[in-house]
Amino acid sequence: MEANEVRSRNSFIGSKISNESFITFLMIGVLLLLFTVAALFVPNFYTSRNILNLITNNWYIIILGIGVTFLLITKNFDLSVGGVIGMTGVLSVYFVQAANVSQNPLANGLGLPYGVAVVLALMCAMGIGGLNAFFVVRLKVPSIIVTLGTMMVARGIAQIVTQGAQRNTSLPDVYGVIGNLAIPGSQVKIAVLIMVVLVILAFIFERFTAHGRRMYLIGANSEAARLSGINVSRHLTTLFIISSLLAGITGVLLASEFKAGISSRGMGFEFDALVVALLGGVSIAGGFGSVLGMFVGALILSVVTSAATGLLLSPDWQFTLKAIAVFIAIVSQSYLLSRRKG
Amino acid sequence: MEPTIQVESGIEKKMLVGQPNWSETVRETVKNFYIYFVLVLVIVVFSVARLNEVAFFERGHFLNPDNIINLLRIAVPIITLSGAFTYLMIAQYIDLSVGSAMALSAVLFALMILNGFSFIAAAILTIIAGIVMGSLNGFLVMKLKITPVIATLVTLSLYKGIALLIVPDGLSAIKGSADQPMPAWINNYARQDVLFGLPAAFYVAIVLIVALVVIQRKTILGKYTAAIGGNRTAADLSGINAVAIVWLLYIIVGVSAALAGMARASYMSMGDPLSGDGMELASIIAVLLGGTRFAGGAGAVEKTIIGAIIVICMTVGMLTIIPAYWQTFVMGSVLISAVVINRLLVQD
Numbered sequence: 245m246e247a248n249e250v251r252s253r254n255s256f257i258g259s260k261i262s263n264e265s266f267i268t269f270l271m272i273g274v275l276l277l278l279f280t281v282a283a284l285f286v287p288n289f290y291t292s293r294n295i296l297n298l299i300t301n302n303w304y305i306i307i308l309g310i311g312v313t314f315l316l317i318t319k320n321f322d323l324s325v326g327g328v329i330g331m332t333g334v335l336s337v338y339f340v341q342a343a344n345v346s347q348n349p350l351a352n353g354l355g356l357p358y359g360v361a362v363v364l365a366l367m368c369a370m371g372i373g374g375l376n377a378f379f380v381v382r383l384k385v386p387s388i389i390v391t392l393g394t395m396m397v398a399r400g401i402a403q404i405v406t407q408g409a410q411r412n413t414s415l416p417d418v419y420g421v422i423g424n425l426a427i428p429g430s431q432v433k434i435a436v437l438i439m440v441v442l443v444i445l446a447f448i449f450e451r452f453t454a455h456g457r458r459m460y461l462i463g464a465n466s467e468a469a470r471l472s473g474i475n476v477s478r479h480l481t482t483l484f485i486i487s488s489l490l491a492g493i494t495g496v497l498l499a500s501e502f503k504a505g506i507s508s509r510g511m512g513f514e515f516d517a518l519v520v521a522l523l524g525g526v527s528i529a530g531g532f533g534s535v536l537g538m539f540v541g542a543l544i545l546s547v548v549t550s551a552a553t554g555l556l557l558s559p560d561w562q563f564t565l566k567a568i569a570v571f572i573a574i575v576s577q578s579y580l581l582s583r584r585k586g
Numbered sequence: 587m588e589p590t591i592q593v594e595s596g597i598e599k600k601m602l603v604g605q606p607n608w609s610e611t612v613r614e615t616v617k618n619f620y621i622y623f624v625l626v627l628v629i630v631v632f633s634v635a636r637l638n639e640v641a642f643f644e645r646g647h648f649l650n651p652d653n654i655i656n657l658l659r660i661a662v663p664i665i666t667l668s669g670a671f672t673y674l675m676i677a678q679y680i681d682l683s684v685g686s687a688m689a690l691s692a693v694l695f696a697l698m699i700l701n702g703f704s705f706i707a708a709a710i711l712t713i714i715a716g717i718v719m720g721s722l723n724g725f726l727v728m729k730l731k732i733t734p735v736i737a738t739l740v741t742l743s744l745y746k747g748i749a750l751l752i753v754p755d756g757l758s759a760i761k762g763s764a765d766q767p768m769p770a771w772i773n774n775y776a777r778q779d780v781l782f783g784l785p786a787a788f789y790v791a792i793v794l795i796v797a798l799v800v801i802q803r804k805t806i807l808g809k810y811t812a813a814i815g816g817n818r819t820a821a822d823l824s825g826i827n828a829v830a831i832v833w834l835l836y837i838i839v840g841v842s843a844a845l846a847g848m849a850r851a852s853y854m855s856m857g858d859p860l861s862g863d864g865m866e867l868a869s870i871i872a873v874l875l876g877g878t879r880f881a882g883g884a885g886a887v888e889k890t891i892i893g894a895i896i897v898i899c900m901t902v903g904m905l906t907i908i909p910a911y912w913q914t915f916v917m918g919s920v921l922i923s924a925v926v927i928n929r930l931l932v933q934d
Contacts, residue, residue, distance in 0.1 A: 321735065379922070383929045386880055388680070388735050392867060393921035400915020408911030507911075515739065528733045558755055563747030567740045574732055574740075 264534045266584065267525035267577055271540045278547050286554035298546045300432055303439040304329075304494045305545075308517035309524075309538045310446045311487025316521055318463045318480060319530035320387040324376060325491040325517055327398030328369050329510030332495030334402040334411065336365035337505030342414045350406065351413040358418045362496055369492025372398050373485035380484065381477045395514065402507040412504035423500030435497045442490070446535040455479065464531030519566050520545050523573045545569070617931045621876055621892045628896050632903035648903055655783045659853065661898040662776065663688065663846035665891055666791045667865060668872040669798045670842040672890040673835045675873050678815040678882025679727065681836065682738040682866045684843050686745035687719045689862030691847025693749045696760040696857025699772045713844045719745060720840020724833035742866070749859035760857035768855055776852035787849040794845065798838075798887045811835065815882025871917065872897050874924040877931070893924075 261269070283290040308325045315322045339361030341353020356364070372394050379390040405411070425434040450456040461469045462476055470476050491510075499505050524541025526533025548569055552561050632648040640647045647653065667684050674681055691712050698708035719741070726737035753760055762768030776787040802808035813821040814828050821828055846865075851857050875893030878885025897920070904916060 379925065383926070385925050385929060389870065389874070389880060389925060390922075392870065393918050393925065396867065396914050396918025396921060398918075400912070400918050403911040403914055406911075407909065515743070518736075518739065522736065528736055558751075560747065560750035560753075560755075563743045563750060565747070567744035567747060570736075570740050570743075571726075574736065575730060578731075 263581060263584065264525070264532065264537065267581070268534060268537045268540060270577075270580065271524055271537060271544065271573075275540055275544050275547065278544060278551075282547055282551035282554070286551050289551065289554055294550070296432070298543060298550060300436045301550075302520075302542045302546045303433075303436045304498060305513065305516045305520055306539060306542045307439050307442055307490050307494045308513055309520045309542060310442060310535055311483070311490045312514075312517040313521045313524070313526050313533055313535055313538045314446075314450070314459060314483050315387070315487055316518075316526045316528055317459050317531060317533050318483060319466070319528065320380060320480065320484075321391055321518070321528075322376065322484065322487045323388065323391040323514045323518075324372055324394040324398055325487065325494075326510040326512060326514040327395040327402070328372050328488050328491035329495035329498060329513060330402035330507055331372070331398040332365045332369045332492040333499030333509050334405050334505035334507055335368055336361050336496050337411045337415065337419070337499055338405050339364055340415060340419055341411060342416075345414050348413075350409070350411050353411070353414065358416065365496060366489060366492045369488045369495065370485050371488075373488025374481070376488070377481035377484035381480050391514075399507070399511075402505075402509075406505060406507040408507060410504050410506040412502075415503060420500055420503035423497050423502070433501075435501075438493070438497070443535060443539055450535055455482075459483070460531045462531075516545070516566075519570050522570050525573070525577050527577075541573075613931075617877065620927065620931060621889050621896075624875065625892050625896050625899075628899050628903070632899065632906070635903075635907045648906070651783075657898060657902055658784060658788055659776065660902065661895060662785075662787045662791050662849040662853075664865065664868050664872065664894045664898060666794060666842050666846040666849065667839075668869040668876075668890050668894045669795045669887050670835075670839045671869040672873050672876065672878055672885050672887045673798070673802070673811055674832075674839055675870075675878045675880070676815045676882060676885040677811045677832055677835055678818070679734045679832055679835070680738065680870075681723055681839050682735065683719070683723060683741040683745055684839060684846075684869055685862035685865035685867075686742045686749070687716065687840060687843035687862070688847040688850065688865055689859050690719070690745040690749040690752075691716055691844040692851035692854075692861055693752050693760050693847075693857035693859050695848045696768070696772070696851045696855075697752060699851075700760060700762065700766060700768055705771070705775070709848060712848055713841055716840040716842075716844025716847075717837055718840070719843065720837035721833070723840065724836035727836065728829045728833050746859065746862075749857075753857075753859055759859065759861075761855070772852055772855055774852070776849045787852060790845060791849070794842065795887060795891055802887055807831065807834075812883055815879075816884070867917070867921070868894075868897050871921045871924055874921070874928050877928060880925070880928060 288294065308329075312322050312325065338353045339356045340358055341351065341355065343355035344352055346352060354361075375394055375397075376387070376391055379385045379393075380387045422434060426432060427434060427437055450459070458469065458474050458479060461472075461474065462479055466476055495510065498509055502509075520542040521533065521538045522528075522541070523544050524533070524537030524539065526538060545566070548565055549562055552565055553559075629648070633642070636647070643649055643651070645652070667688065671681065671684065694715050695708055695712045698711060699705070703711070723738055723741055726732050726741065727734050730737075732740075774786070776785050778785050780786050780789060802811070810821070810826050810831050813824070813826055814831060818828065847862070850861050854861065872893035873885070873890050874880060875896055876886065876889035876891070878890065897917075900916065900920060901913065904913060908916075
């Protein structure tokens, strides 16, 4: 036993910090390394404007990543977030569009006040989360299958409401405000501020609340969690609904940015959210990961994609690059963690 | 601790009791035959739906022979894919990269035909590409122990990325141009009438399915697959080499994806890097409709094929009665209904 302790203390990364902090620091190191390399080789990379862009451009993926990270920690997937973005955006537009103003069915909505419309759209998003939770918790269906189904249902609702296109007419001016509003004195959008606030709240939830800590126990061993008196079903339901709600908020913000409900908005975002979580060291083996890690993962992704664009690689490269980045991240993280255990 | 013997399957229970348990029998019958009922239901609905516009068997009717032949032609890729997919689901694994693997195969096949390869050479090389793609999936999942969903999402992105990179800038797909026309015979494989109006690709798919059914029922591979999915620990302890078996299953899926990609490229006369989008969803729907347990351990290839035909009937038939933009919603609902049916009937 003593020998074990000595060995782990002496191994090249053995120290007192937790595995999660270790991975987060590691990924910060990787981020700095990648950034330095990119700054050396890519023209105009090391400018304050670009650095600001790197942090702020991915705000929607980071908001989605919060919910996806929490669910991954409990060993569940949520692939429905992209569909929920499309659905919420389209529905919020549909609810707020003026009623009976035109011959064109896509120009007529329900004419609800802005606030009511947004709240209703967010409730629909939470409904998708509830559906996910019902199937996963009550019917014990694997989350990957359920959320693929609800992804199609949510996307399908967006397509039905917009007849496969978009709704962008007869909208009140107030609809386009929140997505385009900048923080006074800067060009940073209010959405970025929302993202930062949400990340901080998520960090507090994950580290300092009983609910957050139980999430890790559920992921590590859900049977043990159940036997020790944790209401696993309720926790998972809450997390699924939170994830969909975050996707819904993102959907409203993105729709407001373009002042249009576009049915294809958010396609593939579920994959990006998963990518940033995995880059940040969240493990699907369960019970491991952190929102801060995911945040760093998102920055790594934006450095990689931005550097690739700067090197004039065609946009077709992004799929391959993401695949390689995630692969390297998963393999190296699991290798280093196994070394760390000694 | 003393070993306890548990009687699990319905058959053994019946043997113990000595007389048939009627509710159990009814349940078993429904479980075994509901998929055929669903197929008949779907066909009846689409046959009756537009009777006021077209009469039975007339041109444009769902049961018109030309329509059925066309439907079966379109069904070739999904039939080819979902058969092998069933094996993986039985073993409690999953491959989300099938659509991308199929698209990459289609791109490679079209590229080779465009550059003067003979059909046989292009087909063999495409199948080899399929073997490589399947092996990579197997390697990530079984050797590097990455969760199947994540590993195959990574390869989904990778194969699709490679397919997009192969297609030259400014083009959306590998297709013939004025100075380099696509040979017209690329169509023959998936469109030319060989027997009963159906093309060679269809019969290749049928041969593949028959082979998979026979392998599942008569060989040790089928038994081992079910054993791995039913109880992994027990399978390991009884000396089954799960790593090799599942790896082999991934390779079989890769080859199926290559065959499906060839059929798609031949049908469309081009290699479209996005042509495989959604095929993984269609395969999952087909497999679950076909009553394969999503917890692994049980399932049948032939029922998956019925499930695949239902999926194709829905996608094709739906277009005749409701606008195209309903498609995603309906397929999502079908997937969720399949999960519910599966949950109610198949799971214990």
